[in-house]
Amino acid sequence: MFLELTRHGTEVPHRQVLLGKSPGAVEPKTFHHAIDIYLKDSNAYANTYFSRYFEWQGVCRERWFYQCIAPDLLRSQGVFITKRAHQEYVHETFPFQTVDCQLNTFQVSRCSFYLIFRFQVDDALVSTGYQQIVFARDDKRIQRLPEEVLARIREYEIPEERLQA
DSSP: OOOOOOTTTOOOOOOOOOEEOOOTOOOOOEEEEEEOOOOGGTTTTBBOOHHHHHHHHHHHHHIIIIIIIITTTTTTTTTEEEEEEEEEEESSTTOEEEEEEEEEEEOOSSSEEEOOOOHHHHEEEEEEEEEEEEOTTTTTTTTTOOHHHHHHTTTTOOGGGGOOO
16 A cells, blocks of 8 residues: 655555556656565565665665766755655565666655655566655755756656546
């Protein structure tokens, strides 16, 4: 189960969030990053450790920032802070499978945005998650994202009407 995010960043528990498609809507970009599961990622029963999904969120997030947003991660202008993170387990994964991590954005504002993660193995959903990211100065005071960065982040934004209960 994935928590629904409202316009104001609050969570509505116990609702499944799906990506619906509106006819004629412009499709946002979706970032894909492949992750291979190894024995070190699993327990004695060969189930992937739950904590790996949070690690994979971070890996996918960093690759997306580097490849699609700003290779320097905007270090000279501020810092990205993860304010909130959530991961929902859907189905088991095992060593030697390849996980397709898909990333989109949601509720992009001048100073913050959500990253939406979907993890799939062979087109089967295995986990979903999100992070709320805030941009701040080095002293941790929230600041606006540069306009050109906001434009790149919005290319991956899922419109609110596409998140359905």
